[in-house]
């Protein structure tokens with residue numbers, strides 16, 4: 001296949017992609033994929049040092065990147081994020097909602113503050129960001145949104161009660177929003193990753209849990225952030241993904257297909 005044809009199918013030249021959670025492990029990998037596909041990237045994260053470090057890495061790849069420190073729990077902060085993307089690049093064609101947090105404990109010990117924090121960051125913030133960015137996309141002729149779900153969008157995972165509920169909500173929200181904008185040039189989909197090495201996982205995964213995850217994963221390994229890039233480019237591309245909305249791609253080594 002020629003590079004030219006691949007670029008025609010999957011290239012994002014000149015588009016601006018805003019990535020929340022962009023200083024993190026998985027969305028950092030997505031930022032790199034976006035840059036290599038030709039997009040301008042705005043790294044959006046509450047971790048300012050992480051944003052700066054990511055922008056440096058993206059510039060080393062030869063791309064155009066900027067950042068905006070954002071707290072996704074604040075509508076004002078999300079509105080400022082859209083304004084910053086427009087100020088820095090004149091566009092906001094792509095939104096990736098990737099900021100996310102997790103916490104695990106037995107039900108009786110599960111703190112209400114963690115429930116509220118996780119539902120706010122992982123679900124309510126996705127709703128608000130979709131409202132703000134989809135409005136801009138409709139007004140400017142179109143765009144594409146990817147929300148980051150999880151295997152817990154489909155299956156309960158023991159102890160991570162709020163996380164599972166939030167990610168199930170993210171997938172439902174994604175499908176629901178797709179209905180409203182199907183004829184207005186805005187496509188919205190989700191990527192549901194399986195298990196990837198990341199700081200928030202390290203705290204939650206003891207050896208017993210890792211063994212159980214590996215048992216349930218046909219490919220018997222964790223994923224790597226770069227393995228999400230292909231799914232992302234398919235869903236984002238206005239050419240390859242032109243008729244894809246309201247759905248998701250599981251990138252999970254087969255976890256959701258597991259049988260016992």
Ligand SMILES: NC(=O)c1ccc[n+]([C@@H]2O[C@H](COP(=O)([O-])OP(=O)(O)OC[C@H]3O[C@@H](n4cnc5c(N)ncnc54)[C@H](O)[C@@H]3O)[C@@H](O)[C@H]2O)c1
Pocket residue numbers: 020021022023024025026027044045046047050070071072073097098099100101121148149150151192193194195196197198199200201
């Ligand atoms: N690592 C996995 O195995 C895995 C699996 C499935 C889904 N996910 C999802 O992928 C996404 C990325 O996770 P990750 O594994 O890369 O974790 P990560 O901790 O490396 O990244 C999450 C990022 O979100 C940012 N963030 C947290 N709260 C924020 C807030 N209020 N405002 C703005 N930014 C905030 C953090 O600073 C961090 O950079 C999350 O939505 C996560 O739930 C991860």
